[in-house]
Amino acid sequence: MDILAVSDPFIKALIANDFLQRALFTGLLIGFVTPLIGSFVVIKRLSFIADTLSHFSLAGLSIGTYLITVLGFVWIADELYLAMIFSVIGAFIIEILRGYYQNYKEISMPIVMSMGTALSGLFISLSGGISLKLYNYLFGTILTVDDGFVRVITVVTVVVVLLLVIFYKQMVMISFDETYAKLLGIKVRRFQFMSTLILAVVVSISLATVGVLLVSSLMIIPVAGAMKVGKSFKNTVSIAILFSEISVVGGLWLSYELDFPTGATIVLCNVTILLSIGIIKYFINLYRLKSDKMTTT
Amino acid sequence: MRVNVTNLTFGYDYRTVLKDISFSLKSGDFLAIVGNNGSGKSTLIKCMLGINKIPNSKIFLDDIDITNYKNFRNIGYVPQKFDDFNYEFPITVNEILSASRYSKLSEDDVLLILDKIGILELQNENINNLSGGQLQRVFIARALMNKPKLLILDEPTVGVDKENVTAFYKAINELNQEGITVILITHNLREADCHFTHMISLHNGEGVFKEVVREDE
Ligand SMILES: Nc1ncnc2c1ncn2[C@@H]1O[C@H](COP(=O)(O)OP(=O)(O)OP(=O)(O)O)[C@@H](O)[C@H]1O
């Protein structure tokens, strides 16, 4: 951001600028809720859903841009609201297709993803090419979120966390063993629907931080790292959230100091943590192997 | 739990697997299901669990048509294969068991069950670190979490070592004595040292049901 004197240290800038405070607050909320949802997504082996929905939200963003800039529907206020609606619509379509192709459930993803991408292409072109605002949504615009959207994100986070706390047992059972969940009388389809809906809303609010192309990484990468070190389910989810929050704070700080794009820097922090875990685990195993050999010879 | 099966015929797609099966069990009965590989044993119990969809008036649990049955929590089930379970994500034995628990089983009762099944010391282990036999025992314990009135066990002791097999059947016999109906699929009637009251043998889809009269009684 050019408005700032970059020489100011991050903390000082944070205290002085409420747009940075908003960005940090938003980032922390999204950093909390994405790995939480992401854990269930990973267990169900649905990692592609987030990507599919974010591409479908892009259609919402481009249609929003078209409606606002070309047709002058300014009352829409922000394309992000349309992105949210589209994400939910995309989730509905995925659910319908998954019921339709019982044995080829993953077929729904490329269908919905290409629908979203095609619609985006069409409406971007109708709006006279990609605008700067739309371009920003590809990689995230956390520094420009306004108070209204911060409120939306806060409400969504609270609701999602409450739902997961209330239905913790059911969600765990469905994720790990659907057949047994049915036997326990859990309404599997109803919960599946609820989780897809939650996922859709979380995807669309996360667009603000890291953008369409990187949303799924927020959900998946911290979980992928935590899975390798977690001792239990709760432990793994907590570690994933910790990794995610470290990346948000680290990413925001680094992007400020180095003048890097924020969303990309957050994701790169996540990737760095994941790689470090891989490397550390590799050396620990190597060391164990060696000391085992020492004791046997 | 009372179980009534009347003229049950069931198949996948075009092939009929079960032909006209009928039998009935009272509370506290112990049924052994035997038959060759592919004879339809697992298929039969999946019909009783509502996993395989069947027409009306074929199976009754406590006189309620299974198509209207709601309280499947009353049934403890140990499946033959655990393909349905997702392993790779970390979760401990305790976490699985408490997510499956909807009854008012006290913590002490749970510990008692774990002890009986021989997995007391595995409570906080990650399931990814368990051996096949240990995992099998976790699923046996899971089947007991909701104070079942009917236990359905599909070759539950495959891969479990001899000592634990003995302990397991001892526990099952005890539960049966308390009045729980048990249905057990096994290839090894002798190993399953149980007090069977009934037996059904499946062959080419047809079932022969008979009462077991124990010589020592
Ligand atoms: N989901 C399914 N879809 C189609 N066919 C199936 C399905 N499950 C089982 N079958 C078929 O039904 C027949 C009976 O299978 P089932 O699993 O009931 O046998 P089983 O008696 O339990 O055998 P085993 O001793 O090997 O466990 C087999 O020929 C099998 O191929």
Ligand SMILES: [Mg+2]
């Ligand atoms: Mg079988």
